[in-house]
Amino acid sequence: VRAARKAMDGEWGKLSLTDRKACLLRFAGVLESHKDELAVLDALDVGKPFEAAKGVDIGEVIATVTWYAEAIDKVYGQIAPTSEIDLILREPVGVVAAITPWNYPLMIAGWKFGPILAAGNTLILKPAEQSPLSALRTAELALEAGIPRGVFNVLTGDGTTGDELVRHGGVECIAFTGSTAVGKSILRAAAETSIRPVSLECGGKSAALICEDANLDQALPAIAGAVFYNAGQSCNAPTRILAPHARIQEVVEGLQHEASSYMPDNPLTSQTAVGCIVSREQLEHIVKSVESGLEEGGSVAFGGRVVHEQTGGFYFEPTVIADAHWRMRVSQEEIFGPVIPLEAYTSLDDAIVSANSTKYGLWATAWTQDIRTAVRMQRELRAGTVAINNGFGGNITTPLGGVKQSGIGRDRSLEALYKYTNIKHVHWNF
Ligand code: NAD
Numbered sequence: 001v002r003a004a005r006k007a008m009d010g011e012w013g014k015l016s017l018t019d020r021k022a023c024l025l026r027f028a029g030v031l032e033s034h035k036d037e038l039a040v041l042d043a044l045d046v047g048k049p050f051e052a053a054k055g056v057d058i059g060e061v062i063a064t065v066t067w068y069a070e071a072i073d074k075v076y077g078q079i080a081p082t083s084e085i086d087l088i089l090r091e092p093v094g095v096v097a098a099i100t101p102w103n104y105p106l107m108i109a110g111w112k113f114g115p116i117l118a119a120g121n122t123l124i125l126k127p128a129e130q131s132p133l134s135a136l137r138t139a140e141l142a143l144e145a146g147i148p149r150g151v152f153n154v155l156t157g158d159g160t161t162g163d164e165l166v167r168h169g170g171v172e173c174i175a176f177t178g179s180t181a182v183g184k185s186i187l188r189a190a191a192e193t194s195i196r197p198v199s200l201e202c203g204g205k206s207a208a209l210i211c212e213d214a215n216l217d218q219a220l221p222a223i224a225g226a227v228f229y230n231a232g233q234s235c236n237a238p239t240r241i242l243a244p245h246a247r248i249q250e251v252v253e254g255l256q257h258e259a260s261s262y263m264p265d266n267p268l269t270s271q272t273a274v275g276c277i278v279s280r281e282q283l284e285h286i287v288k289s290v291e292s293g294l295e296e297g298g299s300v301a302f303g304g305r306v307v308h309e310q311t312g313g314f315y316f317e318p319t320v321i322a323d324a325h326w327r328m329r330v331s332q333e334e335i336f337g338p339v340i341p342l343e344a345y346t347s348l349d350d351a352i353v354s355a356n357s358t359k360y361g362l363w364a365t366a367w368t369q370d371i372r373t374a375v376r377m378q379r380e381l382r383a384g385t386v387a388i389n390n391g392f393g394g395n396i397t398t399p400l401g402g403v404k405q406s407g408i409g410r411d412r413s414l415e416a417l418y419k420y421t422n423i424k425h426v427h428w429n430f
Helices: 002-009 017-033 035-046 050-074 105-118 133-144 159-167 180-193 216-232 245-262 280-295 348-355 371-380 413-419
Strands: 085-092 095-099 122-126 152-154 173-177 198-201 207-210 240-244 299-302 319-324 339-345 363-367 385-388 421-428
Touching: 002 095, 002 122, 017 035, 017 050, 017 105, 017 133, 035 050, 035 105, 035 133, 050 105, 050 413, 095 105, 095 159, 105 122, 105 133, 105 173, 105 413, 122 159, 133 152, 159 180, 173 180, 180 198, 207 216, 207 348, 216 245, 216 339, 216 363, 240 245, 240 348, 245 299, 245 319, 245 339, 280 299, 280 319, 280 339, 339 348, 348 371, 363 371, 371 385, 413 421
Parallel strands: 095 122, 095 173, 122 152, 173 198, 207 240, 207 363, 240 339, 319 339, 363 385
Antiparallel strands: 085 421, 299 319
């Protein structure tokens, strides 16, 4: 933290916007030339396919750094409509601690360090204990790109380290992505030492609401892709499906067909679409979640098994639990694996109540060909993002974050850049 403060008070804090922009564009270039290496590190750490790590995760990091570098000299202050001179300026917030999860290690870190650095701050990145390698290498590459020493720091360790960092009085802003339980603990710990902005990107249990008139040829490949990709370890994936009774069979058959493209395999071979589960603990959590779904009245429509055990890795088949109900734990709690509870509904009113019934509000998707129903979904689904007729959607230009216990604040877009600034009002009476 002292190193980050020193860099803030030194050369970095005094760089012109043009030089800061040039520095970050150079950084994006250096990351681009190390794309394979960074992708291998993420693949080794979390077992995601090398090709996905390279094309999706690392590609997104480079796009993020470039986008925020380009934004640096396009953000204006304001003049208030008083009869005197009142300026509203944005200044760097200072030393920022970013604490990140393992599911998209460098990509989510990039959504933090891109805007943090672009806004002129210094950074202490605490990656997840399962996946520190790409963050460490990125800090070295930042130096190579000419970012001064002390600007991009990486602190490895587990939750104890994260907690110490959050409690450090020299940290002036905290940005977290991870579980809701840890997010709450960070809010409490942060308040004990000081008052500073805390943004939280927490868990999700996003509903995919299939309406009577949905085009399933469009919906099912998209939902299967969103959930089964990354072995189900995606915070905003639509991990609950709600469908009208009459379409349940069609949904099961369609998803089963799609699932065959997402069977997990060795992450380091080029044909693999889906790799492993990150750890034994996570695999055990998935197995227990499926068991709880069955105990509470659900049934396995397909999947439900651990596979490739002989490899010593942690693999789970794409799975659908039929006969689910919104009160069941599988419908309420994060599984973070390739498992979808499927609920049948009788009326759209009931489906909307069910979709909004969890403590989370990160994302929701609705599938309909009727624009009036789409407008109703947009209005009534309580989530940071509502996607109509798409599983994911959006990119660095669109904000990502949740309502309810999915968090506070947004990653991506200019919202994230603003998050790492303080507003200063300057009144002139010259
Ligand atoms: P986690 O909450 O266990 O850990 C996240 C990070 O917090 C890690 O770096 C960990 O070491 C650190 N940490 C743990 N305890 C801490 C403490 N007391 N104080 C400070 N830091 C602490 O989450 P995870 O298992 O790494 O990741 C999965 C979770 O992340 C899921 O809940 C998922 O939904 C969520 N997630 C959310 C988003 C989003 O954009 N909303 C994106 C990705 C993942």
